[in-house]
């Protein structure tokens with residue numbers, strides 16, 4: 182009699198444990214556990230407020246021989262100001278729009294409060310000419326970020342409106358130089374002015390607007406002096422409307438320390454990395470003691486014709502190479518079994534004709550006529566992006582970081598976060614993410630002409 186009760190009790194314990202096991206230990210829950218501590222959910226303010234005044238206005242730039250090119254810029258400079266803050270600082274930007282058009286500022290890759298994200302009609306009203314707006318936020322991540330308008334961006338970014346935001350991590354090692362390389366291309370006409378037709382049929386039928394002049398920090402093939410033995414950090418930011426770069430340094434071996442601002446789990450050599458519009462790369466470069474040439478070139482190898490972007494000019498001076506470990510973030514989840522999980526969102530990328538116009542679509546919808554997609558915060562979400570076209574689409578998600586899981590059904594090993602991923606012709610890419618920051622975040626193609634022609638949707642994180 183007693184024994185029967187004991188057996189019944191043990192059986193019950195067994196069943197309950199099984200239930201607990203399967204309800205808690207599903208792969209998806211494990212993915213969330215694996216994700217935790219990968220990056221901060223909230224950040225403690227340290228009380229410091231870093232305040233900047235930024236004015237967007239027409240100005241002139243001298244970068245093509247003797248002629249002045251009419252541009253639009255932040256504070257009269259291109260690239261715009263490099264804002265620097267430490268992790269925990271509050272950034273306050275008093276922004277004034279002196280452009281002949283309405284505008285906003287979007288903080289690319291920065292996890293800001295939703296109301297600071299700069300998307301008109303979604304998170305704020307567009308800022309009219311002559312009007313001001315205060316952007317204020319505490320960046321939650323240290324790294325290399327940038328900012329640009331989110332109104333008529335194919336025109337406004339092309340005219341020169343972009344700036345840089347660097348959030349310093351006090352734990353980062355000290356490099357002898359911290360260089361910011363803002364890579365852009367410009368479509369320039371015969372009078373050395375910006376070609377005034379935007380969103381042309383040609384741009385829309387192809388991979389957006391690709392320019393005929395490539396600049397780094399608005400200079401053509403600039404060179405930066407370095408000494409033998411120096412260890413420098415180079416932050417490359419692609420602010421082009423649509424051009425993709427594949428940078429290489431043929432004579433040396435740079436290590437990638439961060440992608441899209443966020444430190445990688447495992448440093449890797451700079452090989453075959455597509456730096457699509459929006460993407461950033463942070464490189465750790467040591468100038469070899471025994472380097473025999475006088476310059477180290479950075480070459481773009483994405484297009485058929487390779488092109489020198491910039492160079493490091495090696496001066497005949499020798500310094501001791503600082504010895505420190507490469508910065509990394511070891512808490513990036515592997516999500517190795519994520520391939521077995523069904524995507525909860527599918528995004529089909531394609532183009533349609535509307536009368537005489539070409540529109541770019543996500544799930545056959547043209548922004549702003551889109552149905553909001555919902556993602557649950559603190560849950561593992563998997564998104565499948567299907568490119569049904571033969572064009573390049575660098576897809577950018579606001580407010581969240583994601584990890585690429587597979588390309589064309591094949592698992593890829595990317596031990597880092599991204600906010601932008603290049604989806605190539607007819608390619609399908611699966612990404613995984615655990616959204617933390619709630620609100621309405623747009624997801625769009627960063628080939629700005631495609632975005633302008635409708636390739637944008639809204640993701641609500643609840």
Ligand SMILES: [Cu+2]
Nearest residue numbers: 574626628631
């Ligand atoms: Cu696109």
